[in-house]
Amino acid sequence: MSTQRPSPRRYVEAAISLPRRIRDLEAAVTENRQLNRRIAELTDLVAELLVPATQRDEHRLQASLARYRAETLAP
Amino acid sequence: MPTAAVTDSHLVVPWTATGSVVVSFDDTYVWSFTAPRDARPSRRGWQVAWPDVLRSRLTGTAQVRLGLDGTTLFDAPVAFGGSHEPLTLRDRHGHPLAVDKMGHLTRVFSETGEEVRHQVVDGVGQALADLRDEGYDAHLSYGCLLGAVRDGRMIGHDSDADLAYLSAHTSPADVIRESYAMERALRRRGWRVLRMSGADLKLFHRLGDGRTVHIDVFGAFHVGDTFYQLGGRSGRLPREALTPVSQVTLEGVELPAPGRPEAVLEFLYGPGWRVPDPAFANVDPPEGLRRLSGWLHGVRTDVIGWNELYRDRRAEIPWRPSPFARWADALLGDGTPIAEIGCGTGRDCAWFVRRGRPVRAYDYAGTAIRQTRRRLVRAGAGAADVAALALNDRRSVLVAGAELARSPLPTSLYARGVVGCLDDEARDHLWLLASMSLRRGGTLLLEFAATGTDEPSDPAGLHRRTDPADMIAGIRRRGGVVDHVDVGPGLDFFDRPDPRVARIVAHWTTEET
Numbered sequence: 001m002s003t004q005r006p007s008p009r010r011y012v013e014a015a016i017s018l019p020r021r022i023r024d025l026e027a028a029v030t031e032n033r034q035l036n037r038r039i040a041e042l043t044d045l046v047a048e049l050l051v052p053a054t055q056r057d058e059h060r061l062q063a064s065l066a067r068y069r070a071e072t073l074a075p
Numbered sequence: 076m077p078t079a080a081v082t083d084s085h086l087v088v089p090w091t092a093t094g095s096v097v098v099s100f101d102d103t104y105v106w107s108f109t110a111p112r113d114a115r116p117s118r119r120g121w122q123v124a125w126p127d128v129l130r131s132r133l134t135g136t137a138q139v140r141l142g143l144d145g146t147t148l149f150d151a152p153v154a155f156g157g158s159h160e161p162l163t164l165r166d167r168h169g170h171p172l173a174v175d176k177m178g179h180l181t182r183v184f185s186e187t188g189e190e191v192r193h194q195v196v197d198g199v200g201q202a203l204a205d206l207r208d209e210g211y212d213a214h215l216s217y218g219c220l221l222g223a224v225r226d227g228r229m230i231g232h233d234s235d236a237d238l239a240y241l242s243a244h245t246s247p248a249d250v251i252r253e254s255y256a257m258e259r260a261l262r263r264r265g266w267r268v269l270r271m272s273g274a275d276l277k278l279f280h281r282l283g284d285g286r287t288v289h290i291d292v293f294g295a296f297h298v299g300d301t302f303y304q305l306g307g308r309s310g311r312l313p314r315e316a317l318t319p320v321s322q323v324t325l326e327g328v329e330l331p332a333p334g335r336p337e338a339v340l341e342f343l344y345g346p347g348w349r350v351p352d353p354a355f356a357n358v359d360p361p362e363g364l365r366r367l368s369g370w371l372h373g374v375r376t377d378v379i380g381w382n383e384l385y386r387d388r389r390a391e392i393p394w395r396p397s398p399f400a401r402w403a404d405a406l407l408g409d410g411t412p413i414a415e416i417g418c419g420t421g422r423d424c425a426w427f428v429r430r431g432r433p434v435r436a437y438d439y440a441g442t443a444i445r446q447t448r449r450r451l452v453r454a455g456a457g458a459a460d461v462a463a464l465a466l467n468d469r470r471s472v473l474v475a476g477a478e479l480a481r482s483p484l485p486t487s488l489y490a491r492g493v494v495g496c497l498d499d500e501a502r503d504h505l506w507l508l509a510s511m512s513l514r515r516g517g518t519l520l521l522e523f524a525a526t527g528t529d530e531p532s533d534p535a536g537l538h539r540r541t542d543p544a545d546m547i548a549g550i551r552r553r554g555g556v557v558d559h560v561d562v563g564p565g566l567d568f569f570d571r572p573d574p575r576v577a578r579i580v581a582h583w584t585t586e587e588t
Contacts, residue, residue, distance in 0.1 A: 026365075033247075033369025034500075037273055040251035041469040049474075065477060071259040073471050074268075075441040075463040 048072070079149035080119065081139050083156060084130070089120045092143050095354040100137035100162060104183060104232060105129070106174040107353035128180040135162030168285050175234035176356070182286060184229040192229055195288050196326045198280030199236045202266070202290050203331055206240060209260045213240040214320050214331045216293060217306065217343060223325040224336050225349065232353040235289040239304055241317045242274075242296040247370035250274050250296050257292075273371035275305040301363070304343070305371070309363025312342045374467045377496065380537050381440040385420060388534075389446075392419070393570045396426035399491050399522040399578065404430055406580070407518065412486040414479055414512070416464065416505065417493035421447030424489075425454040435486065437464035437475060466501035466508075476511030485516035492568055494523045494546055495538040502546075506553035513583040519555065521546065525562050525577035533568045543577040555581040 006014070045068075052064040080087040088096055088110055098106045106129060108114070110121035125133060133155040141149040155162060164172045166182060173183045184192060199219060206213035215223060217237035222230040229236075240257075244250045251273040258276055261268050267279040274294030279287050293305035295317070302312040316338040323332040333339040340348040344355065385392070400423040407413065410431055415424040418436035420443065427434045428451055436447050436459075444461050451459035462478075465471045479486050488509055494502060509519045524532035524540045532538045547557050558580045565576025 030365075030369045033366065034373065036247040036370045037251055037373070038469065039248040040255065040273065043248070044252055044255045045470045045473055065474065068470075069462065069474060069478075071262045072255065073463050073465075073468075073474060074262070075439065075444055 044072075079141050081141075081149060081151075081153050083133060085122050085124045086141065086149075087117065087120050087122050088114070088141060088143075088148055092121060092148060094143055095352045096148065097142045097353055099140045099142070100164065102138070102140070103164075103171050104173050104353075105164065107232060109352075109354040109356075112356065113354070126174050126178060128178065129164075129174060132164060132180070133162070134158050135160045137162040166286070170284070170286065173232065173234075175232070179234070181234045183232050183234045187229075188284075191282055191284055191286075192326055193328075194282045195229065195236060195280070196328050196330075198278075198282075198288060199238065199290060199325070200328055200330055202238060202278055202280070202292070205261065205264050205266070206238070206257070206292070207331065209257070211240045211257060212243075212318050212320070213238055213292070214317070214333050215239075215323065215325065216295075216304070216333075216339075217291075219325060220323070220332060220336060221340060221344065221348065223323040223330070223332065224340060225351070227324045228326060230351075235291060236280075237291050237293065237306075239293040239295045241314070242294055245297055245299075247273070247296075247298065250294055251371065254294055270374070272305065272374070275371075298366075302342075303363060303367060305367070307359040307364055307367065308343060308357070309360050309367070310342060312338070316342070373498075373500075374465055375439060376467070376498070377537055378440055382442040384534050384537065385440060385442040385446060389420065391569055392422070394420070394422050396423050397491060397522075397570070398566060399423075399520075400426055400489075402578070403489055403520045404432075406520070407432075407487055411517070412482065412484050413489050414486050416466075416488055416490040416508070417496070418447045418461065419443050419492075421450035421461075423491060425450040425456075427489075428454040428456045433484070433486075435460045435462070435479070435482075437462055439463060439465040439471075466497055466504045469504065472504040472508050473511075476508045479508075479512030480514065486512060487517040487520065488512060489520045491522045492524070492538065494521060495532060495541045502549055503553070506549050506555065509550070509555060509581070510553045510583055513555075514585060516585055517582070518558075519550070519579075519581040519583075521577075521579040521581075522565070523577055524567065524573055525575040527562070528575045530574055532573065533571070538568065540575075541577075543579065546577075546579055550579070550581050555583050557581045 048068050049064055052060045092110050095107050095109055108123055110123065114121035114123035135158045136152055136154045139149065139153045140147060166172055170182045172180050175181050175183060203213050216239035218230045218233040219237050222228050242250050242253055244253055254274045258268050258270060269277040271277055276292045278290040278292060280290055281287050295304040301309055303309045316335045317333045319334055320331040321334050321336060322329050323336060412433040413427050414435040416437050418424050418438045421436060424434045424436045424447065434456060438444050444463060448459040448461045451461065464475050513519060524538060526540045526542045532540050543560055543562060550557055560579050562575055562577045565573050567573040
């Protein structure tokens with residue numbers, strides 16, 4: 001591992017780029033936080049609708065879709 | 076020493092008035108403010124503008140009083156707008172209105188009769204009982220808790236009731252999933268529910284005087300050592316302060332409260348919580364706000380703006396079909412089913428019904444859904460097929476995609492002025508919806524304000540101009556084939572000329588090929 005200190009020029013360049021790097025990091029953190037909602041939405045949908053879908057019961061599936069819309073997706 | 080003054084546009088209070096100033100008209104509470112926070116310095120003292128919601132109603136004469144800690148800063152008749160008619164600030168039922176802590180002109184509890192206050196508390200009690208019965212650790216919170224602990228009464232300047240529940244989950248994804256299940260459970264129990272974010276719901280409780288009071292249900296949870304409560308709070312608060320619940324009395328009714336109400340009130344309002352402050356506004360830690368926003372927000376951005384636009388500017392929105400509707404109608408075969416995404420007032424889809432097409436309409440704004448439903452019925456649609464679709468919510472998109480994929484005939488998708496209202500996530504979901512519903516055939520038809528001009532695109536603040544190349548790339552990423560693109564002069568949302576309007580037609584490869 002090199003113990004050489006960065007040149008003053010490299011040091012200044014790194015310092016100048018810090019605000020942009022912080023903005024990039026904040027954007028990346030926000031994207032990661034948003035994954036929570038994505039996981040919750042998909043898990044909810046699978047938990048509520050996958051079982052009737054895999055049972056291949058058309059009437060139950062139709063009823064489950066209608067109930068999910070009424071109870072979950074109303075405006 | 077400078078004295079207080081009241082004009083049509085603003086109020087002035089002395090430099091020494093740094094506490095909560097309470098404004099009343101004819102001895103009725105109207106608004107409160109804190110000068111150092113809400114006012115700007117002027118030569119004569121603190122100058123604070125009337126809130127917009129009040130200023131537009133200020134015509135007539137009222138006895139205006141400005142009070143501060145039991146002293147009177149100003150008490151005199153004021154003829155707003157030069158009018159000597161009595162100034163009345165009342166709702167359509169004749170009840171006095173005031174500006175609440177959210178800046179809305181509404182009816183506050185101080186101007187609510189004893190009987191109605193009891194009806195509010197009955198609703199709160201029922202909501203708490205239902206939540207606890209369903210297994211949620213719910214308790215009174217915010218203003219309701221503050222009023223109960225201070226003097227057993229509702230806070231006078233409050234306009235809605237607040238509850239919270241402590242989640243056992245410590246991952247935001249699980250907190251959101253729990254909130255989805257809570258929403259379903261409350262609907263099954265007959266509550267009208269509006270989702271405000273991933274972990275707070277608004278319940279609507281109808282009162283005997285015709286008014287509807289809102290009961291907010293805020294999620295609260297720990298992540299690591301930090302406690303978060305919707306409404307923006309974050310910081311250190313141990314679970315023992317919240318659970319198991321204690322009991323407090325509100326308007327004579329015993330209700331569940333946090334285990335240590337005083338500790339929770341200090342967390343919510345700071346150490347000065349015992350001293351009434353009608354103009355209180357908390358300063359929440361920015362890092363906590365950023366986390367809550369990233370985890371829980373973003374599904375129904377701008378929905379309030381759209382609801383207000385459709386309700387308040389309805390007369391300005393044309394009712395005849397747009398030129399794009401006529402263009403799309405000529406492009407599609409006779410009788411081809413069509414689904415309009417973002418139906419707004421229903422001007423185009425009602426015309427498609429008259430043209431004999433089976434129509435399904437989607438929007439995320441409740442006002443748009445109701446207006447379109449009425450218009451489709453008038454247009455002769457047997458059953459008005461209008462449903463909610465929030466393009467930022469994958470559940471909503473996947474269910475709509477499944478519904479359209481299962482419709483008896485392939486259904487074309489029509490979206491006028493929609494892509495300019497969407498963020499990247501919602502746009503990708505629109506292409507996902509198209510890829511699900513158009514695999515058996517049908518066409519995607521888009522019209523939107525295109526980039527390449529500085530002309531603003533209306534409605535102000537809710538639309539952005541969009542680059543057609545970005546839309547084409549998004550459609551292709553989801554497997555679509557673009558058949559037609561043109562950009563030229565067209566009409567905006569209000570049918571005013573727009574120099575750059577784009578039209579895109581695309582299809583998806585059918586399942587058989």
